[in-house]
Amino acid sequence: MDEHTKYDKLKNIIKTYLPEDVSVNDIEMNSHFINGLNINSANLVDIVLDVEDEFDIMLENEDMDKMQTVEDAIQIINTKLA
């Protein structure tokens, strides 16, 4: 899976959890899920579950703690897929 596909898949997951006043175009590599994209912190666990389903991987507790930005998520996905 190339980087572009991964990023698109991740953006597609994040899109569902964006508040009304944040657009999918606002998502950038360095976007912080809670502070940047204003995603409800409760929904971070749902994003993790969606990532697991989409990429057929399993995240550990420490991965979840580390996953603060879009870039963090991509790195975790890359490590798991490697």
Add this chain to the structure above:
Amino acid sequence: MGSRVVVTGLGVCAPNGVGLNSFYESMQMGVSGIRHFPELEELNFGCQVAGAPQISQEQLHSYFTSLEQRGLKATGIIYGVMAGLDAWKDAALPLAAENTPDWDSGIVFGSGTLGVAKFNEAMNLVDVGNVRRLGSTTVIQTMASGVSAYLGGKIGCGNQVTTNSSACTTGTEALLMGYDRIKNGQAERMLVGSCSDSGPYVWGGFDAMRILPRNFNDRPESASRPMSASAQGFVPGSGAGALVLESLDSAKARGANIYAEVLGGNINSGGQRGGGTMTAPNSESVQRCILSALENSKVQASEVDVVNGHLTATSKDALEIENWSRALKRKGGNFPLINSFKGHFGHCLSAAGSIELVACVLQLKEQMVFGNLNCEDLHPEIDKIISSDCVPHKSMKTDFQVLAKASFGFGDVNACAIFRTY
């Protein structure tokens, strides 16, 4: 003395009508919402007929964001939010602005058991050691107050936001709790109502108690037979009803449409003594509840024009009529007009009181008494107490002022509310 309290908004999600117009039409025309459920047949239920609101995906979209719809399995929350928001809109009240809750508006929205289908999903994951996969909404969909919490956030209520639970009395109790709060000057507006989940996990326990009819699986619309000699038990239902209660001052100040006035009411329990049990009423407490409701409302028994009973279509219907007759000291042709709406949509359990209250208030506003379904063969024990003329089969226009509504529930609990036209 306290504030006078009026009804300024109605919303409903019932087995025979979703939305006020559709519901009113069904009640007026005597349209049943009882259907055969193939799912119940596959699961070996004795009673395979039930009532559940029929909601389209399109309707769901206008009440819940697509994020909220993900994994949304608590049908009680779906029904409650739809009915509650409809009532708020019907009252022409705004949703609170982004940073300012409406401090004078609150919610009492009851439930029986909430989100059982979500609970089932969660339990299956927990049992196989997969708790990490529950997601973020298991708690909010299964907490009893999930429905009032969803409504409170959507509307932006800054007053008391709570959920009450008293079995089949829940809806009428919610109304009286909201009424008290406004009367005491603690709130200007209270959204009151109740909801009940649908589905086999809710209805199964009643089927196991063998108190549901088993011989009408091929004739669903005939299954729910309040006051009938051939009644065989109650048909389980589900849904939600909602009413906006408001101080008369607030309603007048904003020129609100007023449906009716809530004069008062009472809530009590038979203490599971004196004939009362977990599942049967203490008759003395039922009569006391009705009498104190009248007293509290400053209404004479002779003034009651219409009664909407609890009347579930079990062997207890005749006893309920006897209790009304003794409490009101009226019998034969002198008894008020009486109806039960459970013939239309079954017994909607924790939602029963509120859905029936919506219909009661519509009766007052439209000066119309809805006909009873499926009691052409009035139970002989009822026929001995009141004239069959008091039990209309067809909806009829009639001038009347005072309506009494009662709900009774497991645990030997009672609630009675009194309304007058405004």
